[in-house]
Amino acid sequence: MLSTLQVVTTVTVGLMVGVEFAVAFIMNRILDALPEDSRQLGHAHGGRMLGALMPFWYVGSLVLSAIWAVAGRHHPGVGLVVTAAGLLIVSVVMSLLLLVPINNRNKTWTPENRPADWQKQLRRWGRYHYLRVAVIVAAFTLLVTALV
Structure with missing residues (x-):
């Protein structure tokens, strides 16, 4: 049972890291290369x-x-898992306090209603x-390390 939980958790976090990495280093660069209106509409979508x-x-x-x-509290590597969970808490708090407010504004913008500083907000x-x-890469690394 614990092995299944470890695999499901590691795969779930790993896929999340992959998506977020792709957003940061691939999708945003593709969108930023588009003409202004298309760029902004792509980011909003x-x-x-x-x-x-x-x-x-x-x-x-x-x-x-x-x-x-909790399930693996008596197994080796539990400290790494606890630290990874702590980092995931940090990522959720960061999201709520820093990223979500900007995203909530961005997703409603159109070329007609976007603010003058929309590009500055997206860079932030x-x-x-x-x-x-x-x-989250650090959290994922800790989870993988806990498996070995």
């Missing part, structure tokens, strides 16, 4: 689409890691996102 999915993925990853930490979101990616 991505914000709506991923903004609906990611809360469940982040919280689900955290819950799975917490269950693993991007900087916070890079930091969040680093945090």
